[in-house]
Amino acid sequence: MQTVEAFIRGLPKADLHMHIEGSIEPQLMLDLAHRHGMRLRWDTAEALRSAYAFPNLKSFLDLYFEGCKVLQTEQDFYDVTRAYLRRAHADGVVRAEMFIGPQSFTERGVPMESLMGGVLQAMDDARRDQGTSSGLMISVHRHRTEADAMAVLDQIMPWAGRIIGIGMGGAEVGNPPSNFAGFFQAARDRGFRITVHAGEEGPASYVREALELLRVDRIDHGNACLDDLDLVRELAARRTPLTVCPLSNLRLQVVTDLAQHPLKAMMAHGLHVTVNSDDPPYFDGYVTENLVACQSALDLSVPEIVRLVRNGLEAAWVTREERQILLTRLDDYLAGRTEAQA
Numbered sequence: 608m609q610t611v612e613a614f615i616r617g618l619p620k621a622d623l624h625m626h627i628e629g630s631i632e633p634q635l636m637l638d639l640a641h642r643h644g645m646r647l648r649w650d651t652a653e654a655l656r657s658a659y660a661f662p663n664l665k666s667f668l669d670l671y672f673e674g675c676k677v678l679q680t681e682q683d684f685y686d687v688t689r690a691y692l693r694r695a696h697a698d699g700v701v702r703a704e705m706f707i708g709p710q711s712f713t714e715r716g717v718p719m720e721s722l723m724g725g726v727l728q729a730m731d732d733a734r735r736d737q738g739t740s741s742g743l744m745i746s747v748h749r750h751r752t753e754a755d756a757m758a759v760l761d762q763i764m765p766w767a768g769r770i771i772g773i774g775m776g777g778a779e780v781g782n783p784p785s786n787f788a789g790f791f792q793a794a795r796d797r798g799f800r801i802t803v804h805a806g807e808e809g810p811a812s813y814v815r816e817a818l819e820l821l822r823v824d825r826i827d828h829g830n831a832c833l834d835d836l837d838l839v840r841e842l843a844a845r846r847t848p849l850t851v852c853p854l855s856n857l858r859l860q861v862v863t864d865l866a867q868h869p870l871k872a873m874m875a876h877g878l879h880v881t882v883n884s885d886d887p888p889y890f891d892g893y894v895t896e897n898l899v900a901c902q903s904a905l906d907l908s909v910p911e912i913v914r915l916v917r918n919g920l921e922a923a924w925v926t927r928e929e930r931q932i933l934l935t936r937l938d939d940y941l942a943g944r945t946e947a948q949a
């Protein structure tokens with residue numbers, strides 16, 4: 608008899624919301640620091656991991672931005688991206704959509720060429736060596752200015768053909784999406800899809816602004832939308848995907864207990880909910896661990912788990928043909944399981 612965890616790990620899944628700079632495993636963080644002759648505040652992977660206790664988003668972001676300092680060269684960006692894609696493949700991820708926020712690096716003089724070169728090479732190698740499909744999203748920081756974001760948009764244009772979308776993260780409260788209306792209009796004018804972190808710590812009105820003012824294609828997190836039932840109906844009618852990250856929400860105290868997580872309520876409202884990892888080592892879980900933890904805390908049924916995984920594949924920013932291939936892989940996996948049980 609297969610365990611729920613093995614069943615979930617084997618499901619062909621998407622991870623549509625993760626941050627490359629948030630995926631540095633502690634040992635890699637130490638190795639990269641050593642590569643550059645830097646001394647971290649922690650000497651061992653265990654000591655570093657034990658620092659991953661956060662009262663809120665701000666305290667996490669402080670450590671996350673500190674961790675960004677070890678990423679300096681093209682090789683570093685290659686190594687962290689390749690390591691995540693290897694780990695995700697072992698986790699059953701067949702499609703990964705990854706954010707990187709260039710401002711953390713370019714402000715310290717890291718050339719955009721190093722960042723893009725390393726990340727794109729790792730994506731190409733993961734496709735060739737393990738068949739993982741991946742897409743790159745450029746994320747801007749909402750706690751910086753709209754003019755700073757505009758500069759990023761100009762800097763990335765040489766790689767526009769390799770970028771599937773533009774996002775926004777960082778400290779949410781006090782930095783509403785409306786501050787970036789001009790930026791996202793410019794991104795859409797240049798042909799990019801857009802997705803914005805909203806309703807993680809911020810209110811439902813931020814989700815509404817993202818939807819109505821920025822006209823996003825997806826919402827990252829979106830938890831707070833449940834406070835506005837008109838908005839929920841609008842999101843459901845438009846089938847706007849929400850890339851929910853349950854273990855992130857738990858570790859950042861957005862929810863105090865996974866049993867209180869709104870995931871199931873979101874599904875009951877007909878929202879297009881997907882489950883994703885966000886910053887896996889910091890929150891102690893890749894996509895499989897997120898689904899396993901939700902299954903047990905929220906008593907999710909097998910059809911509910913399959914629905915979440917199917918939602919993720921459907922919400923991926925791929926061609927119609929590739930989406931069909933991904934969904935067929937899921938159907939084949941499920942058919943194989945049924946046969947094995949018969």
Ligand SMILES: Nc1ncnc2[nH]cnc12
Pocket residue numbers: 626629664671776777778804807855885886
């Ligand atoms: N959970 C999160 N919220 C906002 N910005 C982020 N950047 C990385 N993870 C994030």
Ligand SMILES: [Zn+2]
Pocket residue numbers: 624625626776804827885
């Ligand atoms: Zn995120």
